[in-house]
Amino acid sequence: MRYRGKERTGKGVQVALVGAGIDPSWPGLTRHGVDGWGVQLGLTGQARIVRAFHSSSPTCTAWAAALVEHLPGMQLSVVKVHEPGTEPQAAQLAAGIETAVAAGAEIICCPLPPSDALEAARWLPEVARRAAARDRMVIFAALPDGRGPISLDALTVHAHEACRVGEVYHLPPEHYEAGDWPRWSGCWVGPDHLEGTGHHPAWAPLQLTLLAASVREALGDVPLTTWREALEERALLPMKGLGLA
Numbered sequence: 254m255r256y257r258g259k260e261r262t263g264k265g266v267q268v269a270l271v272g273a274g275i276d277p278s279w280p281g282l283t284r285h286g287v288d289g290w291g292v293q294l295g296l297t298g299q300a301r302i303v304r305a306f307h308s309s310s311p312t313c314t315a316w317a318a319a320l321v322e323h324l325p326g327m328q329l330s331v332v333k334v335h336e337p338g339t340e341p342q343a344a345q346l347a348a349g350i351e352t353a354v355a356a357g358a359e360i361i362c363c364p365l366p367p368s369d370a371l372e373a374a375r376w377l378p379e380v381a382r383r384a385a386a387r388d389r390m391v392i393f394a395a396l397p398d399g400r401g402p403i404s405l406d407a408l409t410v411h412a413h414e415a416c417r418v419g420e421v422y423h424l425p426p427e428h429y430e431a432g433d434w435p436r437w438s439g440c441w442v443g444p445d446h447l448e449g450t451g452h453h454p455a456w457a458p459l460q461l462t463l464l465a466a467s468v469r470e471a472l473g474d475v476p477l478t479t480w481r482e483a484l485e486e487r488a489l490l491p492m493k494g495l496g497l498a
Contacts, residue, residue, distance in 0.1 A: 256467040256470075261467035262325055263326045263327030264326030264327075265328065265470065268328065268466055269356070270320065270332070271341075271350060272334070273308055273313045273338075273339070274289075274308030274331060274337070275287065275306065275308060275313050275333075276314045277307060279314050279318055285325065287317060287330065288330045288331075289332060289333065290304060290331075290333070290352055291303040291305040292334045294348060300351075308336070309337055313364075316364055330353065332349040334346060334348060340365060342367060342368055343369050343372040343373040345367075350363070350377075351384075359469060360466055360469070361384065361390070361392065362459065363392065364455035365394055366393065366396050373396065377393070377404055381406040382404070382406045385407070385477055388477040388480075390469075390477060392458045393408065393410065395454075401437060402439045402440055409439075409440045410440065410457045412444070412454035412455075413443070416445070417444060418447055421488050421489065422489045423485050423488035424439065443461050444457060444460055447460065465484055468484050
């Protein structure tokens, strides 16, 4: 991905993918050497960390493969928090994010939204706040009901079919408090596909993850506020009344 006049590879950037686990034997992933963990929640909500992050999920595996294909220099880890064919719960995502942060991930991508919106408001803002306090960037897939950011300390991304591959939009609150997409104020918008892939909303947070890693590689170890400002400067602005353009 190109940023500031140079093609970026994500060299040295640590990215964590929180989801249903992957099949690390896929072509591309075997050469890359993906690491990871599994998080299992007990009846009391206490998290147990295991080394098993493997699964038969072709979807999550394809997402991981796309990340390393576009930015082969990144250090990718996978945190398995739910089983293939199920939707993640907010408590599972929260445990996965905290596991990734503790392991040193700089970007934590959650490509699927939590299935329990009410619990998301309980669990995720505080986890995102703690991650931001350590200068880690959390990227959430937007809730399907079209509401605004899950947390102001994280990046919430909506998928939009009008976005072209490589495009990422930002809707600053000062510009989008009313009118077009009023509930998306403060959110990000990305494409629902990458080159050669099918259409799925998860591609939007993955696209933003690629851009965030490229910016991180260029800037180096800077505070999260500086990193986010550079990302916002790189993003496009939707045209009010006309939509994405």
